[in-house]
Amino acid sequence: MKEMRVAMATPSMEDYVEKIYELIKSKGYARVSDIANELNLQPSSVTKMVQKLAEAGYIHYERYRGLVLTPAGEMLGEEMKDRHAMLSEFLRTIGVPEETVQVDVEGIEHHVSPSTVRCLQDLTSFLRENEDVRLALAAHRRQRREQEAAEEKAQERADA
Amino acid sequence: MKEMRVAMATPSMEDYVEKIYELIKSKGYARVSDIANELNLQPSSVTKMVQKLAEAGYIHYERYRGLVLTPAGEMLGEEMKDRHAMLSEFLRTIGVPEETVQVDVEGIEHHVSPSTVRCLQDLTSFLRENEDVRLALAAHRRQRREQEAAEEKAQERADA
Ligand SMILES: [Mn+2]
Ligand SMILES: [Mn+2]
Numbered sequence: 607m608k609e610m611r612v613a614m615a616t617p618s619m620e621d622y623v624e625k626i627y628e629l630i631k632s633k634g635y636a637r638v639s640d641i642a643n644e645l646n647l648q649p650s651s652v653t654k655m656v657q658k659l660a661e662a663g664y665i666h667y668e669r670y671r672g673l674v675l676t677p678a679g680e681m682l683g684e685e686m687k688d689r690h691a692m693l694s695e696f697l698r699t700i701g702v703p704e705e706t707v708q709v710d711v712e713g714i715e716h717h718v719s720p721s722t723v724r725c726l727q728d729l730t731s732f733l734r735e736n737e738d739v740r741l742a743l744a745a746h747r748r749q750r751r752e753q754e755a756a757e758e759k760a761q762e763r764a765d766a
Numbered sequence: 767m768k769e770m771r772v773a774m775a776t777p778s779m780e781d782y783v784e785k786i787y788e789l790i791k792s793k794g795y796a797r798v799s800d801i802a803n804e805l806n807l808q809p810s811s812v813t814k815m816v817q818k819l820a821e822a823g824y825i826h827y828e829r830y831r832g833l834v835l836t837p838a839g840e841m842l843g844e845e846m847k848d849r850h851a852m853l854s855e856f857l858r859t860i861g862v863p864e865e866t867v868q869v870d871v872e873g874i875e876h877h878v879s880p881s882t883v884r885c886l887q888d889l890t891s892f893l894r895e896n897e898d899v900r901l902a903l904a905a906h907r908r909q910r911r912e913q914e915a916a917e918e919k920a921q922e923r924a925d926a
Contacts, residue, residue, distance in 0.1 A: 697882060697885070700885045700886065700888070700889050701885045701888070702879075702881055702882050702885045703881055706879045706881050706882060709879060710877065710878055710879050710882045713874075713877030713878070714873075714874040714877045714878065717870065717873025717874045717877065718870055718873070718874065719862075719866045719869060719870050721862055721863055721866050722857060722862050722866055722870045725857070725860045725861045725862045725907070726860065727910075728860070728861070728903070728906060728907040728910055729860050729903065731906070731910070732902070732903050732906045732907075735906075736902070739899055739902070742892070742896070742899070743888070743889065743892050746888060746891070746892045746895075747885070747888040747892075750887075750888055750891070
């Protein structure tokens with residue numbers, strides 16, 4: 607049996623709900639033009655997706671207040687925020703440079719099934735709680751990089 | 767500075783080269799119709815992408831032999847195969863169920879930067895070489911799942 611994503615949101619629905627959630631938390635509201643700006647899309651595409659999200663039960667439109675997350679949308683937004691934070695912590699912990707962490711988290715966060723998210727959560731909390739393992743991993747990484755550098759040098763000498 | 771993907775292949779170019787590489791290795795040739803079948807796409811989309819891949823230097827077309835990978839395409843295909851295998855091993859090692867491993871690897875493999883791939887390679891080889899760490903991680907995971915189950919039960923009792 608294949609796993610279902612939370613409430614069957616597609617990766618791009620997740621992306622939208624994540625952005626709307628962030629906008630509402632930071633600015634108090636989420637306008638179609640703000641969402642379009644943040645996601646680098648045409649307002650017309652955003653309007654189409656906003657309709658889909660409303661049909662799926664994640665948002666609704668209120669006169670005066672504008673876009674509002676339903677309880678289901680609020681839950682999904684919270685989940686996306688936690689997932690984003692967990693994946694960032696995980697990549698940072700294993701040594702990925704900060705500028706790459708942000709790019710890659712955006713790339714992978716909507717392509718991980720619930721059971722993968724849970725296993726990565728377990729791994730991340732395991733690494734957080736065990737400094738000795740983190741240090742052993744860092745030493746292992748250093749050793750592999752030094753070996754790689756030595757092999758490259760040997761190759762260069764052989765080529766010369 | 768943002769990282770560049772290998773030879774600037776886009777995620778979907780990587781996907782195509784991966785499939786073409788696999789088809790050539792297993793059947794000896796890669797026809798547009800086979801690629802379309804494997805990627806669940808219309809032959810016309812495949813034809814368009816095949817032209818892009820040829821312009822980018824990954825494949826060329828030879829009368830009689832059909833689609834052939836250039837040395838750059840061969841290198842990229844090999845890299846995709848290794849990356850797929852490494853990500854599968856990583857997810858399997860941290861406890862992700864097998865049917866989810868394959869789905870999620872397909873989802874994330876074209877969204878990881880070279881430095882993330884290297885850090886995950888280091889982590890995977892670290893886990894492979896240290897059984898004690900694998901066992902401690904498995905115990906940590908079991909403990910967290912048991913705690914979750916206990917909390918759920920307590921919640922159910924409180925709701926009743
Ligand atoms: Mn995000
Ligand atoms: Mn693959």
